[in-house]
Amino acid sequence: MNKTKKMMVGVLSTLMAASLAACSDESLPPKPKDQDCDDWEWDSATGTYVCDDEDSSYHRHYYYGGHYYPSKRKLQRSAAYKSYQQSTEFKAKAKSGIGSGTKGSFFGG
Template sequence: MNKTKKMMVGVLTTMMAASLTACRDESLPPKPNDQDCDDWEWDASTGTYVCDDDDSSHYRHYYYRGHYYPSKRKLQRSAAYKSYQQSAEFKARAKSGIGSGTKGSFFGG
């Protein structure tokens, strides 16, 4: 491989790594480390993670402080979650657009 090709591979690799890093949202809390679910999705409307592991008995359950909630309604009725909604952490995420309930996509929807 000549020097130009090596340089281009290096530049492209750096650009790809930078773009992937930019897509990751540093303001999200770390994903839960729970043996009952291997795949997590962030739910911006609740500020919690949802189990997206279709092999788990907790599939589509909301997870907050070590507990699974089978529905958004049950999560929102929990005393621990109500306290979280009043916290500065929750309000800061909502203010920054994370968890604000606003929707957007690549196509503007």
């Protein structure tokens, strides 16, 4: 293998490793510890977790501030969530993550 090919393999390997690191969920907030749901999915649009436990009565409910919301609309009508939406924390979390179209600086993707 000539020097150019070796260099390109090294560069591509580095880029792939960096991409994978950026997509980790290390920078997401900790998943809720709630006995009513064992599987959580991050929803970057709302900046909250959604219960993805098919055996839970809260399956597909949004979780914020210790409460479950059966729909995005109910979540968005919550006074606590409205306050959260105005925060810089929300703006950083909701705008990053897998599929959000932005790099995950505060919140990995």
